[in-house]
Amino acid sequence: MNFEWTDEQVMLRESIGRFAAEHYLPGGRRSLVAQGAAGSRMRWKMMAEFGWLALALPDARGGLGGTSVDVMAFMEVFGRHLMLEPYVSSCIFAPPLLALGSNGTVGPVLEAISTGDVQVSPALAEPGSGFNLNRVATSAARVDGVFRISGTKSYAKNGAEADWFIVPVRTAGAVDERAGISLFLVPHDAPGLRRCGFRSIDHHRHASLQFDAVAVGTDALLGPLDGGLPLLEAAVDRAIAAHLAEAVGSMEMLRDTTLAYLKSRRQFGVTIGSFQALQHRMVDIAIACEEARSMTYHATLQLTADLVGRRRAVSAAKVRIGQNGLFVGRESVQLHGGVGTSDELLVSHHLKRLMMIDLAYGNADYHRGLFADSV
């Protein structure tokens, strides 16, 4: 057992930290988000030049073949600086699924991720699906080797400007069945596909999608026909692990910021950190962070375990990081007092991001259910 970063991981963390300091801090949060999609694409291309977008891509496909621990090392710093780019969707979730696709159609998309030329969005949720990955009503009729997809995906994560969508489609079976789900790669400009963009409170940019007999060929299929769900679940778990590390970074930034505030803010003639009531709340924040870090390590290192081991470790961590993230976010706002509620300070932005990370791929209650069912 060993919980140390390697020298390479330390260097990776330092370089992404320097990048964030250069491109995220100056000008403040509000000017950053005002740059919108254009600013994000610009930073995305710079990230490609550093090679970061290829971190989790397999060696054989022009990637760096980074491990899940490398991803964790990277994502912590990403979260600490509240970086906005759709890294998890495009660079963690998508690549292993794209690697299953036909080389002719899908291969170039995979390679274009690493150069920053394309972004890929998971279009999983539907109206009424909740967080269930197996509840897929969007369906495809197969006529002469062409699949015609119809249905609604209500939440394509980071999909507002994505070039491609990974879409689970029911090609057989009833709406809740685990079997009968196929994964397709669909371009954003496919005829019959309508996209409505929206943003969430954390300034991430998403979309809802309406499929009206959108035609795709078998070359758009990722993984086996009717057998996409286990592959999707594995990709989702890797994405969850990356978001856990992102949350840890965000929580620890809140911890450090709040602690510094307690040591500097003066009321009643003393620093407010001298009050025991606040000290104890601060300690609970620190414990929540340590617990989150420990569980993130554990979940990340169990990604390659057997199915039950992976399910329990990932869902347990998702539950607790969701709960602890919200706790740390809300407490940090409280300990900052009035200024904690302002839009100008980063504190509230971290809270909002942590709310959305709890939501990502199923919130704490949902994953507690998965955990309870996986004995």
Place this chain on the structure above:
Amino acid sequence: MNLDLDETERAFRDEVRSFFAIRVPGAWRDRVRAGIRLEPTDYITYQKCLAARGWGAPTWPLEFGGTGWTPTQLFIFESEASLADAPGLFHQGLELIGPIIFTYGSAEQKAKYLPRIISADDWWCQGYSEPGAGSDLASLRTRAIRDGDYYVITGQKMWTSYAHVASHMFVLARTSVEKRKQSGISLLLIDMATPGITVRPIDSLDERHHVNEVFLDEVRVPVGNLVGWSYGKALLDRERGVTAANALRLAQQLRAVREAAGRARHGGRPLIEEPAFRAKLAQLEIETLGVEAMVMRVMTQSSSGAESGLSASMIKLRWSELLQRATELWVEVLGYEAAVFRALDHGDVSFPADMPHAMHGALYSRVTSIYGGSNEIQRNIVARRWLGL
């Protein structure tokens, strides 16, 4: 970063597993699962059994009769013990006074006391708290006055666990009066057979006898029994082992809850199938995994020398809170059965499977957030030492 065990560690795990394959007696198991302590005679039996195997002092260095295990080996040992429903080791000799003696004690003290701690021939109790000195330990008033080759100790100790069975007590007493109340406090080793010691039981809320008042009335202790360690010195960083071992035991309590919920009926079906209950149990199991993951980190930390902000105090806080919640949930699962606590003279009552130890466990657990530095004191420690507040 990895969770892997190397070949030697895997072999060690198999060795420990086969040791614990010897079935733990049912009466022990019930207590262990309830998070309550064994009878002293059972502790002595268990300790002698471990000592015979060479594992009597898992956390001690080889030169003092310990195992010299790495933190990973210790983690393996405690995990396997937990899995087998084996009891924890009684810690007052092994973890509290033993390490003080081998770190600060004289050669005579080491030779005299250490082997008998491992062999369970001596039983140590801790004379720290007093009626006026609980969390504020430094206001203790017990005095040790030098008289030739002896210290004459007078005072009263409180909440002394197992003083009624102990052969020895380690006592904090004031050897001089100084301006700072933290100064002038010394540690003395007392043979309980020395004249002038009176032990009086304190009934605790679980109606069991573990704690006592100890009255010291001019107890004469040889000066050679003073240990070169005092209250003012930095505390030994030994808590990690104890808290970590405790925290790995939470899985035992949760197994008991899960089994009880499989037996309990709720409107015709097992309680374990009830969604609200499942969520509650899963929440506890998840938080327990969290503590276990923290334990893994804190244990490997001590070998690598790298320090994060993760401390034994944090684990103590989380462990005690979870132990309380787990044992409370157990009682909750039992429903009306939880009312069957003790037979009356004219009653020929048959006890439900988990009573009365589940009730004992839930009540006894209240002390875990108080002893060893209350959870509020632990928060003070984290605030001061780790957060610099």
